Amino acid sequence: MKRTIVILIVMLSACVYSQESKERNWGIKINPVQLIDIASFPTLQLSVERKINYYSSLNIEVGYQLYDFTNTDTIFLKPKGFKTNIEGRIYLQKLFNSRVKSKRSELYAGIQVFYRENQRNSFIEYVPIDPINEDEYIDEYLDDFGVKKTAKGINLTVGNQFSFARFILEPFVVFGYMNRKTINSDLEYDESKHSLNMNHAFFLGSDLESNSGDMFNFGLGCRLGYRF
Numbered sequence: 001m002k003r004t005i006v007i008l009i010v011m012l013s014a015c016v017y018s019q020e021s022k023e024r025n026w027g028i029k030i031n032p033v034q035l036i037d038i039a040s041f042p043t044l045q046l047s048v049e050r051k052i053n054y055y056s057s058l059n060i061e062v063g064y065q066l067y068d069f070t071n072t073d074t075i076f077l078k079p080k081g082f083k084t085n086i087e088g089r090i091y092l093q094k095l096f097n098s099r100v101k102s103k104r105s106e107l108y109a110g111i112q113v114f115y116r117e118n119q120r121n122s123f124i125e126y127v128p129i130d131p132i133n134e135d136e137y138i139d140e141y142l143d144d145f146g147v148k149k150t151a152k153g154i155n156l157t158v159g160n161q162f163s164f165a166r167f168i169l170e171p172f173v174v175f176g177y178m179n180r181k182t183i184n185s186d187l188e189y190d191e192s193k194h195s196l197n198m199n200h201a202f203f204l205g206s207d208l209e210s211n212s213g214d215m216f217n218f219g220l221g222c223r224l225g226y227r228f
Contacts, residue, residue: 025051027168029225034063034083039219040151041065041081041118047223055094059087059110065118072121076146076186081118087111087157104164110157112174117150122207125197126189140197146185147207153178153217168225178217182209 027049034045045063052058061084068079089110123144159172184207189196191210 024166024227027225027227029168029170029223031061031063031221031223033221038069040083040116041079041120042067042069043081043083045083047225049225055091057089057091059089061085061087068120070120070122072123072144074121074144074186076121076144077119077148079118079120081116081120083114083116085112085114085155087113089157091161104162106161106163108157108159108161110159112155112157112176113153114155115150115152117148119146119148121145122147124189124207126194127197129193129195141188141194143187143189145187145189145207148183148185149180149207151178151180155217155219163227166227168223168227170223170225172221172223174217174219174221176217177214179214180212182207182212184209 029047029049031045031047034043036042043063043065045061047059047061049057049059063083065079065081070079087110089108091106091108093106121144123142125140125142127140153176155174155176157172157174159170162169187208189208191208
């Protein structure tokens with residue numbers, strides 16, 4: 001009887017150990033930082049990660065815009081947008097040492113291809129460069145207008161995936177190349193005749209068509225998730 005109990009305990013322990021040590025191939029995550037993204041536009045962003053092999057995985061992320069932070073007096077466009085990216089990543093410790101087991105902290109690097117588009121209403125404040133009369137020296141004009149943007153590019157990603165049982169915390173940084181195209185509608189501001197209010201030039205100047213083109217891209221984020 002005792003021998004039977006010992007055998008059952010050993011078998012049960014082996015089964016539990018096998019389940020705990022088994023690699024879980026899927027993970028679902030949310031990116032809460034994107035809910036307050038003022039650099040581009042806020043989205044509810046979800047991602048799914050699937051392990052390809054012991055040291056690599058594929059992460060697919062999609063986000064949809066549910067609201068907008070900008071309030072304007074005139075509505076030209078209904079705010080909406082989405083973001084998506086596909087990222088192939090390598091877990092560095094596992095790449096260089098195949099005997100390394102999954103740990104609570106795993107550094108990774110990856111290549112990410114992304115695309116995003118949105119439309120919204122924006123505004124700028126400006127003054128004339130060459131006023132016709134003295135009153136225009138102090139007059140500041142507020143211009144509401146519509147904005148449509150698309151952006152695509154490629155990033156290098158570096159992050160650290162922390163695991164707590166099945167739960168995931170994943171801070172990361174991205175940097176790379178982006179091509180942005182901006183189209184304005186109902187815009188009275190003219191760069192050849194007007195000068196932007198410097199208090200708004202940095203944040204709202206990117207909504208102008210003149211800021212389209214190739215540029216450096218940089219971003220920070222943190223995902224929360226569950227592995228299964």
